Each structure stands twice: as structure tokens, then as C-alpha cells.
Amino acid sequence: MSTIEKAPAKGKTKEKPAVKNISGSVAVLEAFLEEGVSTIFGYPGGAIMPIYDALYDYQEKLRHILVRHEQGGIHAAQGYARSSGDVGVVFATSGPGATNLVTGLADAMIDSTPLVCITGQVFAHLLGTDAFQETDVINITTPVTKWNYQVTDATEIPSVLAKAFYIARSGRPGPVLIDITKNAQLQKFDYEGYTKCDHVRSYRPKPIVRKEYIAEAAKLINEAEKPFVIFGQGVILGKAEQEFIKFIEKAGIPTAWTIMGLSAIPSDHPLNVGMLGMHGNYGPNVLTNECDVLIAIGMRFDDRVTGRLDKYAKQAKVIHLDIDPAEVDKNVKSTVPVWGDCKETLPLLTAQIEQKVYPQWLQKFKDMMKEEEDSCITPELNPTSDQLTMGEVIKNLNELTGGDAIIVTDVGQHQMVACRYAKFTQSKSNVTSGGLGTMGFALPAAIGAKMGAPERTTVAIIGDGGFQMTLQELGTIMQSEIDVKILILNNQFLGMVRQWQQLFHDKRYSFVDIASPDFVQVAKGYNIPGQSVSKRADLKKALTEMLNTKGAYLLEVMVGKENNVFPMVPQGCSVAEIRLK
């Protein structure tokens, strides 16, 4: 048999991309396009002007949202990242522009939100001279970034940005800040194209999976009589919702969530037994100290979840699945550490466990839920007094949205109530500042969350205190026509602090009595329609109007001034000492 020799194909050699001479600023925007960025939140200023000048020609490809304050910009990028599962991108200028990012960076760091922030910096030759709007951004942001880097030469920009996006989104995600001096933004260089980064020598995004631990963990689960699954945002960040549901359904184990994990499984899932932590549900807290095997997945045993550590789950064998080796044994000593990405480890574990149900054990959670309903939930959702409660607002909202909305919350009582009572049908729907507890987060984060999932209804639930911290972003909503529903739950107090003062400081209400402007009038000034309600009879109609209005809407609901959030694990107490009143 003869073979025909193939002649080398002529003229088919891959063409090298033509070398273009471009500025550092253009290289930044080209990198964004290569990384799939479509939206930028930012605010211009002197040291970032060359990038904004380049952006002028990229307006068709990159949508830039002009915020009203850099903190608003970074929270918006966080909201975008959380609802889309992609990287949020921010522009800010040097000096005050950059320092205004710090709160958002700290928030993104502790809540593992992938961000790439670009800050302008003074010319390289002015570094260290106290030049106008110069600040040492790299050192200021070091503790609150996963990685940061200062670029002083434009030729570095493509590779540094590739590294920035890779680090921000891989492994346990986090914020990255790239500080670019003005000369590097202006500098022209020969651009040889963009290569995505997929490896950094000194960086291990995830540890390798140890099969022997999976086997050990499966053995513990199979032998358990009262196993309990608790999970956090790791399930969402790992895009492992399906793998997670398969795991709990085969294992048949009651499952509770941290507020960062909320929405990863549907609220009505039969194995969903509720919320963990300080204001979580009764059963999950008490039974943490009764289970025999505790399976923690993608969560970090925050003190708000564990209460007093030396009395936390001491009777249980602990299996901890986490992508970050530093989290394992940080707060709670694990019996079996399962290091790795839960998208990989969960299917391995599912394969080795037996199909089981624990009807009696599950019933225990249900019984305790009944107890909680009688003493906390029913009075909150179906109050007998004339005053509205936060809980009934959320209940009505659930009925109208069917649990399909993205709920963005601020920090405080309304946040706990919303997390407790909001219903969810799909993942990435609960956006809140969990670790840092940043008041003022919700309004800008809702802008980003809406842009990250434009087809979805986005409701920002905010207290009267938190709203006043970043209400300037109403200007962003007005100008960029963002369809955000703003629901202010106004109790005329800094409610969570007031609650603590009532319970632990002898009702000495020290500076929690906060006055507010007429929020509806403020919104009106920004061309945003709205209304304020304080009567039960008007509530549903007002919520309906809010949801049906095209574009942004502000609804203020006046709720009881001195309502408290219960149950509550008082600080310094064990989870089993949770109080129902």
C-alpha cells in the first residue's frame, strides 16, 4: 500500500499578529477585552486621565459606569462579581481616589470577592516626593488585597493584568489592585498581543485532593448517626451548587448555611434546615452541639457562626472541606481535613457515601423550628400589633417575587431579618457584606448586582442608617438608568446597636437615635419615584408598585422602632445557649 506524501501546506503558517505601537492605557483596555470584561465602575481624576482618554474610544465595547464616590464604585464591582460569578473591575485615581477603595477592598478580601482595581499613580519620577495626590497605595492596600503591584513601565501592563485576573478569580478569589504610574499609562510600546495567565510559580490556587482523606471522610459519614452539613460561600464561589445538592441528597443529611452561603440551595429544599450563627435558626445552632459528625463545606467558622469556640461542637468529629489550606484548623480543629476545590472533592465524596436518610434526626430540626416559629417567627411575620415588622415586609416581598429576585442587603437588623426570611430559588441571589459588615454596602452593590444579572429583579434592602452612608449613588442610578428597587426599612434607629444597648447595656441608648431626611423627597431629587408607607393595609400595594415600576424605585417602610431580632446567640455564649427572646 502506498501512501501519498503530504506536501507542506503553503501559505498556511499561522500569521503573527501585527505588532502595534500602543500606549499603556490602551493596553489596559485591550487586556479587559481579552479577559471578557464588559463593565467598569469608576471615577476619573488627574492621575488616571490617560486611561480615561483611551476609554473614550472604547465606549462601544466597554460600558463604564460613572459612580459618585470610589467606595460606591468598588461596592458596585463587588455586587457585579457576586451576581455574575465573574471578576468586578474598578477604576480610581491616585491619592484620595485610591484610599476611598480601601473599605471595599477589605470587604472583598474577607468575603473572597474577585476584583481587579486599577488606580492611577503620579509619574514614576515623582514617587516619594509628596507630589499632588500621591499616596502609598501599594502599602496602604497590602493587608486588604490578595495581590497588588505597581507598574511603572508600560511594557509590563499586558503580563501584569493577565496575572491580576488570574489571581483574582482562581483558587479562593479575592481583590487585586494594580497601581499604574501616569508615565506608564502614556508610554507607547510595541504590543505583541495578550497572553492569558494560567500559572504563577509561587502561587498554588488550590491544594491537590488527597484521596485518602476522601475515604476517611466517607467512612465517618457512613458511620454517623446524627450527621450535620454546614456550608458557606465556597459552594457558590466554586460553582459547585449541583455537586453540593447531589451530595446532600445522597447522604440525606440536614443542611444549614452561613449568610454567605445563602441561596446556593433553594430555600424550599427538604434538607435545608436554615441559617447558622448569631441570628440564625434555633435548631441548626443548638443541634450543632448534638451532631456526631459535622461536615463543613466552603465555610470558615467565623465567630458570628461559632459563638464561643471552646464550647462549639466539641462532641462532633469535624470534616472540613476548603480550598484554602490556611482555613483548615484555623478556628475549629478538624478530624478529617479535605483540602481542595469542593467542585472536585464533593463528587469524589458522593461516590463513596451510602444513600441514607435520617428521619428522626431531621425531625428534631423540624421540632425545633416549630418552637422557633411559635416564639419568634410567627410574631415577626404575622404581628398582632399595628406596627409593621421587617419580617412581614420580607414575607410580602417573597410572595410577590416568588423568590426569584436578587436580594442585596446592607448591615444590621434588616440584614439579619432579610437573610432569615427571604426565599431564594437560584444561586448567587443573596448579596450582602458578611465578613466586614460594611454599612453603606447595599445601594452601590445593588447597582453592580443588577448589571451583573440584568435580566433579574434586584431589590436592595437597606436600613435608614446604612442608606445615609452611600446615598450619593442615587446619582449613579439616575444617570445610568439602573433598574434597582430600593427598599428602606426605617426604624428610626441604628437598630442593631440599639438592640445590643437594650440587652447588654441597660437600655443606655448612646447615639443610636438617628434622624433621616425625607427619603422619598431625596429620591425625587434624583428623578427616582417612590413612596413611604407605615400601614399594613398599604404594604402589599406599595411593594407591587415598586416591583412593577419600570426603572428604579424607592420604597420606605416605617417599621416598629424598638423591634429586636431573635433568636440570638449572645456574644461569649455557646451556640447551644441561643435565646429565643
Next chain:
Amino acid sequence: MKQEFTVTVYTENQIGLLNRIAIMFSRRKINIESLNTSPSEIEGIHRFTIVINELEEVVKKLARQIEKQVEVLKAYYNTNDEIVWQELALYKVPTDEIAEKVKVERLLREYGARAVVIRKDYTVFETTGQREEINKLIAVLEPYGLIEFVRSARVAIIKASSGFHSKLKEFEKREPGEEVIENEYLGQGDQVFTM
């Protein structure tokens, strides 16, 4: 109980990394007793040697947090009997005092010190050793008018280490090999699987 630990960190050579590592200690209010940065056995890889007084539990967690930093390859922590360590010290004393007293010379020889500079007005001696030996020599020289004293940071070699060459090869691979992620639990079975 708190004890002396030497933390050895292998890193990329990057501006700002010293700060990134130093703040990991200060954030936890841990005082750095001694800090040395130097090249390592591999070109381009830096080596930090940091001495602290802490509980083992704290140091273990700290080492993991340090290792998590993007530009850090590996962090080890060791007690003093797991390392070979040295410090260097310089002593400046008036030459006339020393010259007059032959006894001093004998003492210096005893402590392994050598003269680095001898001038009319002063002499600088150098010694390397462990803290105790170095401190003893201060006491000895003080009666002869010790003008200046300085001691360097600790440098240390880990007794059980086989160096970083093979580890680095693992790091350079796209996928991490078994070598890189060290696991204290591995193969220890029930001993470790307890609360």
C-alpha cells in the same frame, strides 16, 4: 508554652514583599525578634529568616497564612534544636586599652573573636556564634571600654531540609506535585484523627 521559633520563608524577589510578610506578624501583635533576608540556594529565590517567641499553635497557623501569599513559595517553622544557627556581632573597643592588656587577647581567642580593623584609636572585633556566646563577650569587653556593639539577625539552616531545588521543580510544574503540599496528617491515621 511560648518558645523561640525560626520561620524560614522561600519567596520570589519582589518589591513590597518584606512589608507583606512583616504585617502578618504585626497584625497578630507578634514581635519579630530578628529578621534576615538573603539569597537562597537557588538563584532568584529569596529566603527570609524570622525569629519569634510564640506558641507552636500560633506559629503553625501563621506559617500557613504566610504561605498563602502569592509570592511566597514555602514557609517552614522550626525550634532551635531543629536548626543550625548563627549570629554575627561586631565590637568596637579602644586600642590602647586592649594593647596594654595581653589578657584580653587571650580572652578574645577563647571566644573565637578576630580583629577586623585595628587602628590607633580603636579596634573592631568580630565574632559569630549563638546569642549566649555573643552576649558573654560583651560582658568581658565592657570593663575595657566597649564603645559600640552590634549584632546581626539570625541566619539558620534547617537540619532536616534537603534544600529547595527539587521543591522548586514541583512549583514550576503546571499542576502541583505531591511534594509541594506537605501534609502533617498524612499516614498518621488515628493518632491525628482525634479532637
